[in-house]
Amino acid sequence: MLDQKKKKKKKKRLQLPLRLNILFIFVFGLFSLLVIQLGVVQIINGEEAQQKINQTENTPSEKPVPRGKIYDRNLDVVLDNEAVKSITYTPPKNGDSAANRLKLAEKLAEFVMIIKDEEELKDEINERDKKEYWYLKNTKDALDKLTEEDRKELTTGEQYQTVLDRITEQELTTISWNVELLNVLAIKKELDQAFELSPHVIVNEGITDEEYAQVSEHLLELSGIDAVIDWERKKMFGTTFNSYIGGISDSEEGIPRENSDYYLANGYTWNDRVGKSGLEKQYENILRGRKEKIQFTTDTKGNVIGSEVVVEGQRGKDLILTLDMQLQQAVDEIVEEELKKAMNSVNNNGYLQDALVAMMDPQTGDVLALSAVRYDREDKTYSDNSYRVIYDAHEPGSTVKGATVLTGYETGAIDIGTRFSDKAIQIANDPPKKSYRFLGYSLSEVDALEMSSNVYMFRTALKISGATYIEGENLRNFNNDAFGIMRKHFSEFGLGVETGIDLPFEATGVRGGDPVAGNLLDLAIGQYDTYTTLQLAQYVSTIANDGYRVKPHLVKEIREPGNEENKLGPVLKQNTPEVLNRVSMDDRYIDRVQLGFERVFTGGTARSNWSGFEYDVAGKTGTAEKPKFDESGNQIAKTENLSLIGYSPVENPEVAFAIIVPENGTGDQYAVHHEIGKRIISKYYELKKNRIED
Known part of the structure; x- marks a missing residue:
């Protein structure tokens, strides 16, 4: 009787390790599969996976399209478009610091001179521009110009203005204000004027083919910069009927500030060029066209790793006038x-x-x-x-x-x-x-x-x-x-x-x-x-x-x-x-x-x-x-x-x-x-x- 009980206990002890072994083997198999999968991800798809981890999508970049043409009743072209090479800057979603904009201006200045006339360039840069440059290059010394009382009583903007006021003429003379540096400052001034997420034209007049090509080749190094083809209106009959054809705003004017809510609600950005008088204004929604939108994908360092056209561009619709x-x-x-x-x-x-x-x-x-x-x-x-x-x-x-x-x-x-x-x-x-x-x-x-x-x-x-x-x-x-x-x-x-x-x-x-x-x-x-x-x-x-x-x-x-080219489309209205x-x-x-x-x-x-x-x-x-x-x-x-x-x-x-x-x-x-x-x-x-x- 006693021997039988011992045999049963021994049998139970033998069964328990067997179950544990089976469970261990099952768990081991699962871990092995996980290790293999991790190996595949790390070794085979590691680079792609890391890019997906690091990547971030920018707001789509928009490229201008030609506005619609205007013809007279005999189908002679009255108003056409002329391609113009342009360099634009689109600030990032959360804006950028002045220091970063200066670095960008210094880099862009290596490829393009935005004001060719030296005297005009000198006139463009005033004393405040120079002081702001000195501030960015000597930030610690600039901030030392503030007293403790200044820091307590003045707002951030007031502190900045106080620093600029206290920068001396002698301090400015320590910098050589040559043409190359003035060009940098002129570019930075344009960068400073850009609105968040809205392309701002830095230069579209006088840019050479070589400059345009240089900028185009280095876009990956120039965050927010783009080389695009913009469009200027070309009046085929000179000043004839000019008053009624009207005009469009330039990139600096952008949309009318007094009606900005209307324009922004209708898909415009701050620097978009719009009709401001005559037929250009009356038929703005017809002539404006649809801008091309490109989605750029960048990594955490800002490097472009992919792009996709999300909206095809289409030039504006054409007007046929009653006028002869x-x-x-x-x-x-x-x-x-x-x-x-x-x-x-x-x-x-x-x-x-x-x-x-x-x-x-x-x-x-x-x-x-x-x-x-x-x-x-x-x-x-x-x-x-x-x-x-x-x-x-x-x-x-x-x-x-x-x-x-x-x-x-x-x-x-x-x-x-x-x-x-x-x-x-x-x-x-x-x-x-x-x-x-x-x-x-x-x-x-x-x-x-x-x-x-x-x-x-x-x-x-x-x-x-x-x-x-x-x-x-x-x-x-x-x-x-x-x-x-x-x-x-x-x-x-x-x-x-x-x-x-x-x-x-x-x-x-x-x-x-x-x-x-x-x-x-x-x-x-x-x-x-x-x-x-x-x-x-x-x-x-x-x-x-x-x-x-x-x-x-x-x-x-x-x-x-x-x-x-010069072939009319079907009648819409x-x-x-x-x-x-x-x-x-x-x-x-x-x-x-x-x-x-x-x-x-x-x-x-x-x-x-x-x-x-x-x-x-x-x-x-x-x-x-x-x-x-x-x-x-x-x-x-x-x-x-x-x-x-x-x-x-x-x-x-x-x-x-x-x-x-x-x-x-x-x-x-x-x-x-x-x-x-x-x-x-x-x-x-x-x-x-x-x-x-x-």
Whole structure:
């Protein structure tokens, strides 16, 4: 019995080591596999694994792309791009120290001189730049200039400024400020201006092919530096239409600071170049393109170990203008030539200096030409001031009489065939208000337009106001609301309101602020409120277009960028005619004003100037008195704003125009507005004929 118990215990002791051995063998196997795996990682994939451990991804670097091109209606290139070599710097995510930027500048200076002219380079570097350099090179000595009291009481920025103030002229003389060192400082100044994560152009003018190649070859040694191709705008027609093409900011300006939130939210960086005026600004989102984004992978030492294009770049979309650049150039020349003739006329009194022209298709709103020339009396030169067509407003005189007649129809003040005497209006205690001469005792509204009767318009305005007029007495029941009524109806034709042209800004003119009866009469003949030349062009276009006011526009199409050089891409959007409003009146009323406008040129105030002209034209002439006063309010001269509006041909019009020549001499003056009008219409048909023949 005892032996059996001993045998059982011995058997258990034998089984226990066996289980332990099996467990040991299993654990040993697991460790062996782990050691093998570690060996594989360390020996075979060790370098790759270490790189993965050390690597860090930078924010993608962005490369600029060309902006979209601009073409005229005949597909001639108006605005192109020109490649420019550039060196840029993108600060790291958490910024960099001044000391590191100095080291980077010293390294970059080995390959590029950013200011080639030595004198210009010397002017660029001021005393503060030199003191900051001395500070970085002598940091310990610089900080010793601070007292304990300074360290306790001054902020970090104040301490820095105090140190700079205490650096002496003698200490600065210990450094040799040669050209090479000045170049380093000039580079550092550019590096200091860069915004975090935003590429900043260090130099893009005057960089040589050799310098560009040198920098490109050493990019791995120049953290944050890149050698890229930037793009400058190239205007193919010189200064022609420059005001409306507009411009873009340079890299130093970057995005507008006042609207930075908008731009940053839309993917821009601080140093991005954006449209700041004209079409460049209006169509910024179309022209900007999509920048190429490259993801660089670097190790902990900043060495680039890989890169990947994460967003393909695409140049901006193209604009096709409504403008005919041949016509635009010709109109510019015509305006300048005729202005010179007027300036030399015997009756020019020394105030004339501008002539402004707008041409558009009355049915589509296509702008065909916008031109203004200004004479600089000091320099005795003529310059393109075409922006004045939409920015400057003037009293246009009798050209608004068509709007006055139509307002009379709309308000019930007159009807077709209503007749008034042209006898002067005489209100008590006021000088008589009359036409340029007595035109008859019974004028219809068509007669009044043909012969440009002021009195007919005065009587129409008085009817609109509800006033009772008795010669020599004060007006009775005059309603000041008549100003608002007339302006409301004038606005239906585009007078006194925005035309809607696709530009960042346009003026709407100035409204007179004294609502007395005499001023209402002046409003009716265009000698109170002011309007721009483009407003007048839209107004006459509305009459030519049977009462439909069409929005003028400069861009006809938006196209995808072409795949080949100078090859247009497919149409993305086409700007079709946009009717802003239809003048609410019977077609018979528009017909009557059109008849009056036609008779102006065949037998009325424009007949003597346009007699024998080979193309039929309808429209209206205008003259607004513009007296000149000195600082004391004394009248020193008499001048007149000359204006002319029209359209051609009379049936189914295809071109409308407005011309203003402000402050011309009075009397038997040179008819500059008529000469401009005849020549621009002739040029329009000449170019049209040439294109048909081609």
